[in-house]
Amino acid sequence: MANKLSVAFIGTGIMGAPIAGHILDAGYPVTVNNRTKSKAAALIQRGAVWADTPADAAANADVVFTMVGYPSEVEELYLAGDGLLACTKPGAVLIDLTTSSPELARDIAEAAQVSGRMAFDCPVTGGESGAIAGTLTAIVGATENDIAPVRDILATFAANICCFDGAGKGQAAKLANQVSLGACMVGMADAMAFAELSGLDLEKTRQMILGGTGKSGAMESLATKALDGDYKPGFMVEHFIKDLRLALAYA
Missing domain, CATH: 1.10.1040.10 (N-(1-d-carboxylethyl)-l-norvaline Dehydrogenase; domain 2)
Structure with missing residues (x-):
């Protein structure tokens, strides 16, 4: 496991839990956080490490996934004073799987670039069944070149990875869907x-x-x-x- 990127996964709900499970099954060390700890219990039993806060989960991670409910939650999670852009290590890759606002995704990507991190929007489609089967479509607001370092992780849960080559464009494409x-x-x-x-x-x-x-x-x-x-x-x-x-x- 030494050569595997460390992963933090924030939001282990209907979709998040099975996605995090696929990443875990592929041998990546995964730290999880969720508002309700019981929803992460099965992942913890399978080897995921629990963190009490999103900041604790993300602090030492190479790659951070988020999957929450609403744009307001995404904004607070990333852009608050103690948010992910402030508490992650320089060079970390931050990937938001939430279906959210294209404008917010652009704001996060720009702020991440300024702070020496990379963030991109990556909403998914395929529903709960696709998440469980690992056959989701990942709709990425970045280029193939941008996602190269983390493409193998995305492939653990997505059968199709569609890159739309610009921050926020993944969200716009998901909304079209x-x-x-x-x-x-x-x-x-x-x-x-x-x-x-x-x-x-x-x-x-x-x-x-x-x-x-x-x-x-x-x-x-x-x-x-x-x-x-x-x-x-x-x-x-x-x-x-x-x-x-x-x-x-x-x-």
Whole structure:
């Protein structure tokens, strides 16, 4: 493990915990922090080290990942007087996986550069199932050259790494994804409800739609769960609404 970069992971919730688990499984030493310690318990049992504060978690880390709920939390975490830009070591790489504001991501990247660190936005898509499977898409606001030192770590949990070559552009691209996904989910639900009211065979209708231009990821994967009566959430609605509001504000 001596040649592995040390990693701090802040925010071990629905998505963060499995992502941190993949990094841990790949042999990286991982220190974790979360507002609720119990949500990090499984990671600690598997060998992660607990830290009482984000600053303690990040102090000696080569690479710091953050995955929290809202831009306000990201801003405080990074830019507060005792935030990550102040408490990490020079040369550290700071990667925010939160879906947040493109403008804030640019501010953090610029402040990091001034202080001798590198920070970039890297929101992900693929939901809880993708996080557990390690097949997420990482949407990066940096160049391939920028991420070269940490690309192997990103690959532990992301099957696809898409670089958009500039601070904040990862966030903008993720918001574009959320706009499309929102429309697809509503379209799928309305189409299936309409088919049901019309007395149609729902699976046959779904297959027919998948054969034409009405197809979508939501129709392909989420509809099958709905038809099986599986409405277990893979993402918080309030966070999706936050994403759409961010897209509206940025637009």
